[in-house]
Amino acid sequence: MTKRLLAAALVAGFLAACVASALQFALTSPLILAAEKYETAEAIAPTHHAFANPLIVLAHAGHDPGGEPQWQPAPGLPRLAFTALATLVSGVGYALLLGAVLVAAGREVTPSEALKFGIGGFLAASLAPAVGLPPELPGIAAAALESRQLWWVATATATAAGLYLVAIRRGPVAIGLGLVLIAAPHVWGAPHGPEDISAMPPVYAAQFAARSLAIGFAFWAVLGLAFGWAWGAVAGPNGVTRRSEVAA
Numbered sequence: 001m002t003k004r005l006l007a008a009a010l011v012a013g014f015l016a017a018c019v020a021s022a023l024q025f026a027l028t029s030p031l032i033l034a035a036e037k038y039e040t041a042e043a044i045a046p047t048h049h050a051f052a053n054p055l056i057v058l059a060h061a062g063h064d065p066g067g068e069p070q071w072q073p074a075p076g077l078p079r080l081a082f083t084a085l086a087t088l089v090s091g092v093g094y095a096l097l098l099g100a101v102l103v104a105a106g107r108e109v110t111p112s113e114a115l116k117f118g119i120g121g122f123l124a125a126s127l128a129p130a131v132g133l134p135p136e137l138p139g140i141a142a143a144a145l146e147s148r149q150l151w152w153v154a155t156a157t158a159t160a161a162g163l164y165l166v167a168i169r170r171g172p173v174a175i176g177l178g179l180v181l182i183a184a185p186h187v188w189g190a191p192h193g194p195e196d197i198s199a200m201p202p203v204y205a206a207q208f209a210a211r212s213l214a215i216g217f218a219f220w221a222v223l224g225l226a227f228g229w230a231w232g233a234v235a236g237p238n239g240v241t242r243r244s245e246v247a248a
Contacts, residue, residue, distance in 0.1 A: 004231070005099045012099075012227035013092030020091070020219040021084045027211040029083075031204055035137035038200040091219070094121065095227055102227075105168065111228030118224020120167070124160040126216035128182070132190025135212035137205055143191035155185035 098117055099109075107113050129152045158181045165178030 008230040009095035011230035013095040015226040016223040017088040017091035023215045031208045109231040114228030115224040118220040122220035128159040129155045134209040147191040
C-alpha cells in the first residue's frame with residue numbers, strides 16, 4: 001500500500017507541477033518581474049507569497065528587518081529552475097496528502113473521486129486562505145511572516161476539517177460544526193501589514209491574485225485526476241481501496 005501510494009503521488013505530483021510551472025511562467029512570472037521594478041532598496045521585509053498561496057513559489061529576495069539582503073537564485077534559468085523544483089516538491093507532498101486522505105476515508109480511488117478531493121484541496125489550501133491573505137506581488141506591505149504562516153496553516157486545517165464534516169460525515173451536527181470551522185479563521189481575521197501606498201499599478205496586484213488562484217485550481221485538478229489515473233495505471237490494476245487494505 002505504501003509503495004502504491006508513493007508511486008501514484010510521484011506521478012501525480014510531477015504532472016501537476018509541470019502544468020503549474022508552465023502556467024506560472026506564462027501568467028505570473030511577467031507580473032513578478034514587472035512588480036520588482038517598483039521595489040526600492042528601502043522596501044519592507046519580503047512578502048512570503050508561499051503562505052498566501054503555497055503554489056506560487058517565488059524565487060525573489062527582499063530585506064530582513066535588519067536590512068540584510070536575503071538569498072535569491074540568479075536571474076534567468078537558475079530562477080526558473082528553482083521555482084520549478086519548489087513546485088515539484090510541493091506537488092508530490094500534496095499528492096501524498098491527497099492519497100492518504102482517500103485511503104483513510106476508504107474511498108474508491110478513481111480519477112473522478114480523486115478530482116473531488118483535489119477540488120477540496122484547492123478550497124482548503126488556496127481559496128480559503130486567499131480570502132484573508134490574497135497572493136501578493138513583491139513590494140506590497142505584509143504582516144510578520146510568523147503570524148501569516150500561522151494563520152494560513154490554521155485556515156487550511158480548519159477548512160479541510162470543515163469540508164470533511166460537511167461533505168463526508170453530513171449529519172446535522174457535523175454540518176453545523178463544519179461550517180463553524182470554515183468560518184472561524186475569517187471571523188478571527190487574517191494578519192495584515194501597514195496600509196502603505198505603493199507605486200505599483202493596482203491592476204498588477206489584481207491580475208496576480210486572480211491568476212494565482214486560477215493556477216492553483218488547475219494544479220489541484222490535475223493532481224486529483226493524475227493521482228486517480230496513476231493509482232490504477234501505474235501503481236497497480238486494482239483501483240479500489242478498502243479499509244482492510246490500509247494496514248497492509
